[in-house]
Amino acid sequence: MGPQARQVCSLLLLLQALTKPAETSDFHLAGDYLLGGLFTLHANLKGTIHLNYLQVPKCKQYEMKVLGYNLMQAMRFAVEEINNHSSLLPGVRLGYEMVDTCYLSNNIQPVLYFLAQENYFLPIQEDYSSFVPRVVAVIGPDNSEATITVAHILSLLLVPQITYSAISDDLCDKQSFPGVLRTGPGAEQHVEAMVRLMLSYGWNWIVVLVSSDYYGRENGHLLRERLAGRSICIAFQEALPAPRPDLAVTPPERERLAAIVDKLQRSSARVVVVLSPEMALHNFFREVLRRNLTGAVWIASESWAIDPVLHSLTELRRTGTFLGVTTRRVTIPGFSEFRVRRAQAGPRAPNGTSPQPTCNQECDTCLRATETFSTLLTLSGERVVFNVYSAVYAVAHALHSVLRCSRSTCSNAVVYPWQLLQEIWKVNFTLLGHQIFFDQKGDLPIGLEIIQWQWDQRQNPFRSIAFYHPTLQQLKDISPISWHTPNNTVPLSMCSMVCQAGQKKKPVGLHPCCFECHDCLPGTFLNRSGPGTELELSRSLLNDFSRLPLPTDEFNCQPCPDSEWSHRNDTSCFKRRLTFLKWHEASTILVVVLAALGFLGNLTVLGVFWRHFQTPVVRSAGGPMCFLMLTPLLLAHLAVPVFVGRPTVLTCLCRQALFTLCFTVCISCITVRSFQIVCVFKMARRLPRAYGYWVRYRGPYVFVALITALKVVIVAASVLTLTTVPTVHTDPSDPKIMILSCNPSNRSGLLSGTLLDLILSLAGFSFAYTGRELPTNYNEAKFITLSMTFYFVSSTSLLTFMSVYQGVLVTVVDLSVTVLNLLGISLGYFGPKCYMILFYPERNTPAYFSSMIQGYTMRRD
Ligand SMILES: *[C@@H]1O[C@H](CO)[C@@H](O)[C@H](O)[C@H]1NC(C)=O
Ligand SMILES: *[C@@H]1O[C@H](CO)[C@@H](O)[C@H](O)[C@H]1NC(C)=O
Ligand SMILES: *[C@@H]1O[C@H](CO)[C@@H](O)[C@H](O)[C@H]1NC(C)=O
Ligand SMILES: *[C@@H]1O[C@H](CO)[C@@H](O)[C@H](O)[C@H]1NC(C)=O
């Protein structure tokens, strides 16, 4: 495309000079390289209103915005400083063109003006790499919506654009906006800082108020995303009505605001997050004041956190505590004085760059308004101002590289925007002690601060109370906040109060923050390791919660492990008490005394039988076999203490093997004895050969030995298959204790062991029962019947008892039954015989026995 074609294709811009060129205007400074500046000096939220007619809106008509003018002054200051100190750009003068964007209304025109060349032509070309627009870079604008609009145009031509306060993370999309950089952190960091603030004071029930525009929608959405899974719930969210340009309140708007304040007043949430440009808040806060709303904690987004005009509504202090998130304060030496300095006539502009005014480059009231707020602005220190200041310096440093400046000169080359953009991405320098460089997203990772509004004279109106570290995502250096509450207690904003220790939450409604508290039942516990009670809370205020382990499931109580138990509402389980039979218990003493008496009794029987060994009573009782019975009985009595005390492998073995063996020996002796009494005569008569063998091979002893051997095999088998190691099991009737016992599940082993004894005792009983007619002196049958019946009944009872009951009583019942069985055999079998020997010696003679037998035989015949 030739130069002629370019001429033809040139687009005549619709921009016309509305004001006379003013050499002393704040908005221009002639220079070798111009920077474009976009600031909001007047604000009108309804940015689209001007699209109804083909006219560039007049910003002057809207409310003035002091902070915007302050930022514009920062740009002027930075440029002047760079020009004054020749080391950065020696021999080069920076100039600027600044335009009031009136928030959203006037975005496009300034951009076209910045891009157009001296003759107001914007050439249409195939290749723009050699295109030189009016400005080399653009600083601003301030809000995300306007920044995106502007970026859509500037990024097409790769014109560097550094915004100082637009936080939208859409700008990080470098595919769409390669030319956009930002001297502050993005929305994600701002919202995260707010969430951290709420977390650190335990506020989990909040109200969110958003403006009904891009800012409110985007940040409200981001906040909800950030709160998901963070145990903070939104009680409700409301959109504030957009104000009219003249800030007059229409009746529907008043109604809407009143409804919102009513809702706030009724809600139990005390923390109100307000995400809105400050223009939409004047009417809202007036309504809040009119309604006497108090006790709220207002959390301001960066858009209004340091707004001097809202802050000057000193009545607001009545409504509660104002906290806000904003960029960190950096003092710029000399700026406070510069802010209110009148523009002076600069040196004459070099040829070709004489200022050509566009519209919206005027502000009659700005200086006066800034002077009014001068003290406040000075006290609050420079916050966003530093973002503008560093943006200008970043461009200057990049220019320094592009122009290959030495200490004294720079080449006076033409600077193409794309060249400058490449260099801006690479800058890395220190400015007032801060490292200025852009990360991959094009952001300057500078910290944020949480501030509190104060209204005392001569104090910083925006006192810093915490520092937010963007890379660590943590609040640091938290200083105490003066709450507007009695005794300066931290305001509570919770849907439900914290549950007591050991209580679980039962959700009420949809919010996880609203719940009822229910006690954890015995045997379950709940250990809240996260922030729980208020005490913990105040203690951990200075810590960061994010590093604590996540709170455990607070909606369910956990069951205790098997060996542990808990009381109602416990936060942990305790070890169950181990129980076993102890020496000092009454039942133990009773049973052991009984056993001791039994032992002595058996000893006596042994002595008596020894002395009267040759007498008929002893011989009819079995003679030597009596000693075979008495020895295991003595042994068993002696071994009773193995039931007492903490079970060990050895005592368990004794319990399981020794007693049952002793019984088997005794019972088999008794059985064989009653067999002999009743059946031997019949056997001798009917099966003489068998009787011969029975007598010759000492049948009774063989029988006893066989039975004992069988029993040994059974016992050995059961010991081998079932462990003898003491085991622990719970007591169903008292969960606080654990029973330490010998293999409680050994019922089958016990049954198999006892079964033989039972069969034997049943046999003994039958024989004895058949022989009940025998002469009285042979008639042990009665006593054998008695003791066998007793043994049978007690053993089956024990088995039944053990199968239905698992408690602590099992051991003591087991022991008692064992001792009673021992006593039953001793007394039942040997007792009557001893009685006869000792008290009726006349009946203990062979003559008496013969007479009895004769009498019996005669009666039978
Ligand atoms: C620049 O230099 C002029 C004249 O020396 C001085 O009046 C002005 O305050 C300086 N400005 C800055 C920002 O340093
Ligand atoms: C607010 O308080 C003032 C005086 O304290 C009172 O006159 C006014 O009626 C109150 N307004 C409301 C809405 O309660
Ligand atoms: C600059 O302007 C002066 C008069 O104001 C003129 O003499 C000079 O030729 C101009 N220089 C250029 C490069 O246009
Ligand atoms: C910037 O420079 C400093 C030292 O001058 C260096 O430590 C730092 O890593 C640099 N940062 C980047 C992003 O290059």
Ligand SMILES: *[C@@H]1O[C@H](CO)[C@@H](O)[C@H](O)[C@H]1NC(C)=O
């Ligand atoms: C404030 O503290 C005092 C003493 O510490 C106490 O008696 C009073 O009840 C507290 N007031 C409130 C509202 O907590």
Ligand SMILES: *[C@@H]1O[C@H](CO)[C@@H](O)[C@H](O)[C@H]1NC(C)=O
């Ligand atoms: C409960 O939590 C505390 C600390 O949070 C811990 O010391 C304790 O061991 C926990 N108890 C259980 C049973 O987990």
